[in-house]
Amino acid sequence: MANERLMERPATLAKDVQIDLLAKMLLGRRFEERCAEMYSLQKIGGFCHLAIGQEAVSVGAISTLQPEDYIFCSYRDHVHAIMKGCDPGRVMAELFGRDTGLSRGKGGSMHLFDAGHGMLGGHAIVGGHIPLATGVAFAMKYQARPQVVLCFFGEAAVNIGAFHESLNMAALWKLPCVYIVENNRYGMGTAIERASAIYDVAQRACAYDMASETVDGMDVLAVREAIGRAGDLARRESMPTLIEARCYRFMGHSMSDPVHGHYRTKEEVEEQKLKDPIKRYFEKLAADGLIDRQGFEQLDAAARRIVDAAVEFAEHSPEPPAGALYEDVYSQPYGSYTRSHQ
Amino acid sequence: MPLITYRDALTQALREEMQRDPNVFLMGEEVGVYQGAYKVSRGLLQEFGERRVIDTPITEEGFAGVGVGSAMVGLRPIIEMMTWNFSMLAMDQIINSAAKMLYMSGGQFKIPMVVRGPGGAAHQLAAQHSQSLEGWFAHVPGLKVVAPSTPYDAKGLLKSAIRDDDPVIFFEGETLYGSKGEVPEGEYTVPLGVADVKRAGTDVTIIAWSKMVSIALKAAEALAAEGIACEVIDPRTLRPLDEEPLVASVQKTNRCVIVEEGWEYSGIGAQLAYVIHRDAFGDLDAPVTRVTGADVPMPYAKNLEHMAMPSPARVVQAVKEVLYIE
Numbered sequence: 001m002a003n004e005r006l007m008e009r010p011a012t013l014a015k016d017v018q019i020d021l022l023a024k025m026l027l028g029r030r031f032e033e034r035c036a037e038m039y040s041l042q043k044i045g046g047f048c049h050l051a052i053g054q055e056a057v058s059v060g061a062i063s064t065l066q067p068e069d070y071i072f073c074s075y076r077d078h079v080h081a082i083m084k085g086c087d088p089g090r091v092m093a094e095l096f097g098r099d100t101g102l103s104r105g106k107g108g109s110m111h112l113f114d115a116g117h118g119m120l121g122g123h124a125i126v127g128g129h130i131p132l133a134t135g136v137a138f139a140m141k142y143q144a145r146p147q148v149v150l151c152f153f154g155e156a157a158v159n160i161g162a163f164h165e166s167l168n169m170a171a172l173w174k175l176p177c178v179y180i181v182e183n184n185r186y187g188m189g190t191a192i193e194r195a196s197a198i199y200d201v202a203q204r205a206c207a208y209d210m211a212s213e214t215v216d217g218m219d220v221l222a223v224r225e226a227i228g229r230a231g232d233l234a235r236r237e238s239m240p241t242l243i244e245a246r247c248y249r250f251m252g253h254s255m256s257d258p259v260h261g262h263y264r265t266k267e268e269v270e271e272q273k274l275k276d277p278i279k280r281y282f283e284k285l286a287a288d289g290l291i292d293r294q295g296f297e298q299l300d301a302a303a304r305r306i307v308d309a310a311v312e313f314a315e316h317s318p319e320p321p322a323g324a325l326y327e328d329v330y331s332q333p334y335g336s337y338t339r340s341h342q
Numbered sequence: 343m344p345l346i347t348y349r350d351a352l353t354q355a356l357r358e359e360m361q362r363d364p365n366v367f368l369m370g371e372e373v374g375v376y377q378g379a380y381k382v383s384r385g386l387l388q389e390f391g392e393r394r395v396i397d398t399p400i401t402e403e404g405f406a407g408v409g410v411g412s413a414m415v416g417l418r419p420i421i422e423m424m425t426w427n428f429s430m431l432a433m434d435q436i437i438n439s440a441a442k443m444l445y446m447s448g449g450q451f452k453i454p455m456v457v458r459g460p461g462g463a464a465h466q467l468a469a470q471h472s473q474s475l476e477g478w479f480a481h482v483p484g485l486k487v488v489a490p491s492t493p494y495d496a497k498g499l500l501k502s503a504i505r506d507d508d509p510v511i512f513f514e515g516e517t518l519y520g521s522k523g524e525v526p527e528g529e530y531t532v533p534l535g536v537a538d539v540k541r542a543g544t545d546v547t548i549i550a551w552s553k554m555v556s557i558a559l560k561a562a563e564a565l566a567a568e569g570i571a572c573e574v575i576d577p578r579t580l581r582p583l584d585e586e587p588l589v590a591s592v593q594k595t596n597r598c599v600i601v602e603e604g605w606e607y608s609g610i611g612a613q614l615a616y617v618i619h620r621d622a623f624g625d626l627d628a629p630v631t632r633v634t635g636a637d638v639p640m641p642y643a644k645n646l647e648h649m650a651m652p653s654p655a656r657v658v659q660a661v662k663e664v665l666y667i668e
Contacts, residue, residue: 070415104448113447120414121447125438131404132439135411135419142367142393142417162434165404172399328449329483331507334535334582340449 013221015290019299021063021220022285025055025278027303028079031088034307035078035095035109039255043315044095047124048109049076053218053250056277057182058083060223061150061245064231070118072133072151075110076182077122080152085117088306089313098317104340105320106328126187127157130179134166137177141238148234149177150227155201155244156187164207167242171208176234178227179242182217184249189263202244210242217247218277221284248272343524351493351525352382352458352514355500356420358529360390363418366504367394369405370422370459379424380460380519406432406457410439410509413453420504423459426475426513432457433478440509441484456503458512460519461489462553462603463640466647472640474604476552479511480581480613486534487580489513491555493523495578498532506534515553537584539591543571546661547591549614550601551576554652558601561657572661580610588614589621596627597664601652606634628664633657 032050039048051058054076062071062083073080078095082088086102094101095109102112102119110124120136123129133151140147157163158181170177181201185192198204205212211233215226223245230241250273252258260266285291291299327340346354360366367390372379374387374397387395398405402423409419423429429436436457443451463472480487486508490496496514503510540555541562550558555576562572573591577583592598598618600611615630636650662668 102448103446103450106448107446111446113450115447115450120411120451121443123439125434128407128434128438131407131435132411132414134404135408135413136415137411138408139412139415139417142412162403162407165399165401166407168399169401169404169408328445330486331444331452 018285018290021059021224022278022281022291023299023303024059024063024083025220025281026300027088027306028055028059028082029278030300030303030307031082031310032078034311036251036255038095038311044109045097046108047075048095048255049253050251050255051076051079051249053272053276054182054184054247055079056220056281057180057217057223057245057247058152060220061180061227063224064228065148065150068118069147070120070136070149072120072129072136072149073122074126074129074153074157075122075124076154077110077112081112081114081119081122084114084119086112086114086119088310092310092314093317096314096317097319098314099320099324100313100317104324106324127153127160127162129153130157130162130166133177134170134175137170137175137240138173140176141174146235147176148231150180151177152180152182154187155181155183155185155192156190156195158201158204159196167205167208167210167240170240171210174238175240176238177240178230178234179240180227181242181244183244183246186249186253186263188253189257191263200244202242205242210240212242212244214244214246217245218275218280220277220281248275343526345522346493346525347519348493348496348515348521348523349380349382349519351497352500353384353386354525355497355504356383356386357389359501359504360386360394365416366418366420367396368420368422369396369398369409371398371400371424373397373422378422382514382519383422402428402431403435406435407439409455409457410435410443410453413455414443414451418454418504419456421455421457423457425471425516426459426461427471427473429457429475436479436485436509436511437482441482444508445484452507453509454507456500456510456512458500458514460516461513462516463647463651464516466642466644468642469639474635476511476513476580477604477608477610480610484509485581486510487513488534488578489552489580490578491515491518491540491552491576493521493525495532495538497525498530499534499578501531502534510534513552518553521556532578535579535582535584537575537577537587539573539587540576541572541574543573543595545571545595546573546597546599546664547588547595548572548574548599548601548657548661549577549588550574551578551580552603554601554603557652557654558657560654561661564654564658565661570661570665583617585617585621589618592618592622593625596625598626598630599657599660599664600630600632601657602632602634603652604635605637606632607637609634628666631660631664633660
């Protein structure tokens with residue numbers, strides 16, 4: 001069994017680490033709630049895909065990384081970027097289309113990049129970034145760098161050819177990439193049962209003799225442990241893993257999609273909200289005596305202050321100058337094209 | 343100067359650049375053990391080993407994307423398309439990822455990648471293996487597109503492409519691999535974005551690239567016997583396009599014929615004709631004329647294939663048209 005290759009990992013976490021995971025999920029939640037608000041005020045344009053309800057996956061997974069490790073994301077990338085260390089103000093500024101944004105206003109919600117923090121982008125073609133992550137893992141092995149690459153994508157992406165092509169090469173060549181399926185049950189408005197011949201996405205790993213695991217994506221500790229094991233396998237043995245994190249998005253596919261409608265019922269969404277990863281994790285920490293309601297409120301207030309500051313920063317940031325239009329198409333100037341000086 | 347083939351000139355460029363920079367690697371179908379479907383990578387596996395000469399599964403999108411990802415973090419991939427006909431499968435990675443990465447990351451991630459392989463028709467390979475797709479790629483901002491016509495240019499341009507920090511689409515002429523030309527022994531490069539006059543003349547400017555340069559030169563030779571002096575200019579790089587020498591030549595000859603192996607509709611020649619009209623309209627004594635591949639999928643039958651391709655005779659005819667001789 002491929003799963004036997006996964007290593008054991010001690011589960012006991014220091015108290016401050018456990019509390020920090022809650023603080024991070026709260027920050028992600030408050031940040032995205034404010035994104036929704038700013039979108040409705042038309043401060044944010046374009047497509048805006050929120051990950052409210054899925055915080056345990058990004059927070060749990062990215063909490064296992066070292067600063068020099070890399071992540072790739074789909075277009076639902078705000079929380080991932082912040083968890084990887086990107087400045088929330090610069091993330092919000094990017095959503096506002098400002099020059100101070102992570103991608104200098106050229107990328108927007110779906111294309112957050114931050115070279116300094118190993119954030120290799122939000123990518124907006126479903127599954128199109130899976131080969132890129134495989135390529136970064138290839139480079140890590142080529143250069144004998146003991147790093148790991150996490151590649152996040154939704155369950156709909158496993159049906160595209162690039163997923164199969166990438167996992168085949170990663171297993172064949174033993175590349176240190178962890179492929180993380182954020183299975184929120186719906187590819188836009190199409191339920192997995194209507195799009196995928198196999199319900200258990202992690203099972204696909206057997207086609208590549210790859211280690212795999214299915215994990216409760218609403219449980220931040222479970223995600224952290226699974227990704228930690230996969231990360232060890234990548235770092236120590238340069239082997240890839242496919243992790244299926246079963247989660248749920250509480251919002252629509254994007255801001256133009258209602259919370260519930262043609263493809264899912266209000267009852268279903270309400271039932272899933274009972275498993276809210278933040279509420280559930282707080283209750284566990286409280287039961288363990290690590291935090292109380294007052295402690296929670298303090299963390300929440302701190303998250304709201306960070307988000308307030310991020311919005312403030314974005315609001316007061318300039319739009320890109322007109323000259324930026326032809327900047328960074330090519331790395332050297334030619335014709336009307338110029339190069340920014342990063 | 344040694345006389346070597348276009349194929350061997352390309353191999354020299356690959357070898358020299360791989361020797362020069364350990365971050366350069368070659369990846370594609372059959373590039374290693376098989377020594378390259380067209381033998382461009384002959385001997386490289388033996389010299390550089392499996393770490394740097396990587397045989398891939400048949401998965402164009404996958405390994406093109408591996409190239410892009412590796413380039414994001416400091417490697418300099420050379421991705422071989424066994425033929426450009428297969429590149430459609432990799433278009434998402436080349437256009438949505440490679441071409442746009444620098445821009446949509448606000449200048450943070452360069453993609454110093456070369457995608458190279460044979461393009462154009464060969465001999466009766468029919469519709470799915472006889473295409474000149476340089477117009478598709480030249481359409482996309484963020485890509486550079488190169489199409490050398492001689493062994494000298496092939497080596498010098500490939501070396502420049504490998505050293506370039508942007509994604510370069512490098513079209514090799516499938517039927518040019520065996521053609522010979524003079525190539526210096528020592529190190530040299532041909533810069534991207536610089537056109538070259540392949541034959542000087544005063545009566546008509548013929549613009550052609552890749553395999554079409556030899557067609558144009560044959561036509562020019564035939565026309566010279568009739569006292570007509572054609573200037574043949576090869577842009578060599580289709581993007582960035584070295585417009586000034588093309589325009590200057592037409593300002594001198596007042597007539598222009600563009601020869602393109604690909605389809606006429608939305609082809610590169612349409613852009614070239616626009617540039618000539620924009621900058622040399624007052625100098626033109628006749629409308630710019632184009633000789634292109636027929637606007638059909640390539641047929642298999644030998645006679646039909648011949649009819650579908652630009653030929654010296656068609657170029658001669660076009661030159662006479664712009665001279666109002668016939």
